[in-house]
Amino acid sequence: MTSKLGTVLITGGNSGIGLEIAKLMDKKGYKVIITGTNQEKLNKVKAENPSLSIFKSDVTNNEDIQSLANTIKKEFGGIDVLINNAGILEAFDLGKESHPLERQFKEIAINFNAPIAMVHHFLPQLKKSENGVIVNVSSSLAYVPFTQAPVYSGTKAAVHSWTKSIRLHLKPWNIKVLELLPPLVATPLEKNAKITGNTVKLMQPEDLAKAFWKGFQKNQEEITPGIATMLRIMSRIAPKFIFKQLNKIPTPI
Ligand SMILES: NC(=O)c1ccc[n+]([C@@H]2O[C@H](COP(=O)([O-])OP(=O)(O)OC[C@H]3O[C@@H](n4cnc5c(N)ncnc54)[C@H](OP(=O)(O)O)[C@@H]3O)[C@@H](O)[C@H]2O)c1
Numbered sequence: 001m002t003s004k005l006g007t008v009l010i011t012g013g014n015s016g017i018g019l020e021i022a023k024l025m026d027k028k029g030y031k032v033i034i035t036g037t038n039q040e041k042l043n044k045v046k047a048e049n050p051s052l053s054i055f056k057s058d059v060t061n062n063e064d065i066q067s068l069a070n071t072i073k074k075e076f077g078g079i080d081v082l083i084n085n086a087g088i089l090e091a092f093d094l095g096k097e098s099h100p101l102e103r104q105f106k107e108i109a110i111n112f113n114a115p116i117a118m119v120h121h122f123l124p125q126l127k128k129s130e131n132g133v134i135v136n137v138s139s140s141l142a143y144v145p146f147t148q149a150p151v152y153s154g155t156k157a158a159v160h161s162w163t164k165s166i167r168l169h170l171k172p173w174n175i176k177v178l179e180l181l182p183p184l185v186a187t188p189l190e191k192n193a194k195i196t197g198n199t200v201k202l203m204q205p206e207d208l209a210k211a212f213w214k215g216f217q218k219n220q221e222e223i224t225p226g227i228a229t230m231l232r233i234m235s236r237i238a239p240k241f242i243f244k245q246l247n248k249i250p251t252p253i
Contacts, residue, residue: 003030003031005029007079009079009082010032011036011086011114012059014035014038015041015187016185016188017205018083018137019045019205020206021083021212021213022045030081031053032053033054034052034053035057035059036054037058038056059110060113060114069125078125078126079122081131081132081133086110088111089190090149091193092148092149092150112158115162116162127173132170133175133178133216134166134178135216136163137180138160138181140182140232142156144234144235147247147251159179178219178222180212180223181222182208185208186202186203186204186205194252197248200227207226208226211226
């Protein structure tokens with residue numbers, strides 16, 4: 001079944017921020033498709049939200065993405081909105097040499113390579129849409145690195161930079177490119193991150209989704225909910241100060 005408003009594909013939509021955005025856009029009348037790698041989590045979300053469509057698809061697997069694009073084209077006629085949301089965060093101390101290189105590369109593959117691959121495979125469908133939109137979910141840490149998660153911060157800064165470039169490439173095609181830069185949000189990613197000494201108040205995923213929706217409707221290029229706005233401003237007017245403030249404990253203990 002398709003919707004008049006359009007079809008949205010959200011990577012990593014079975015949990016946290018992606019799931020809240022999926023539920024909200026479903027309520028607003030979009031046809032929402034979500035992906036993830038964990039079939040059980042996908043099945044549970046489907047049981048609780050029958051109108052969502054679920055697909056097991058790994059954003060780091062090129063064949064998975066290609067086959068997802070083919071299936072979606074056949075079953076839904078294509079997508080109008082792509083939300084590159086899947087992501088992981090690893091906190092570690094590089095000096096200890098205990099964090100495997102494969103895990104650092106995997107973090108890059110999920111957080112940065114995957115949005116590039118998703119856009120590559122779904123661009124033909126987005127070009128056909130009358131209201132094509134890409135939303136890249138980076139992080140407010142794209143503005144200021146959080147040194148306890150060094151690769152994560154690097155990937156998010158990379159997504160931020162790439163987003164600015166492709167926005168201009170896709171303008172002639174009338175595809176809008178937005179970026180969601182959340183602050184710290186209470187999700188499994190945050191809960192499982194081995195961060196030391198966090199004192200920042202967590203945003204609830206439902207509130208994050210509402211803030212996203214406001215920005216999305218206005219085609220806001222950088223959507224910065226909660227304290228993300230402050231990080232954006234401080235990174236410009238007092239970059240050294242805000243870097244120090246954020247990194248009083250430079251490595252996880
Ligand atoms: N929570 C925060 O504080 C925060 C702040 C700023 C930005 N963000 C960003 O927001 C996004 C969502 O994070 P979240 O906090 O909502 O985390 P989350 O609840 O842990 O959700 C992460 C999602 O990514 C999916 N995923 C992970 N690896 C995948 C892969 N290889 N292929 C497909 N899907 C994959 C997971 O599904 P499976 O487990 O089924 O694979 C899950 O649905 C991320 O990009 C994150 O960096 C989060």
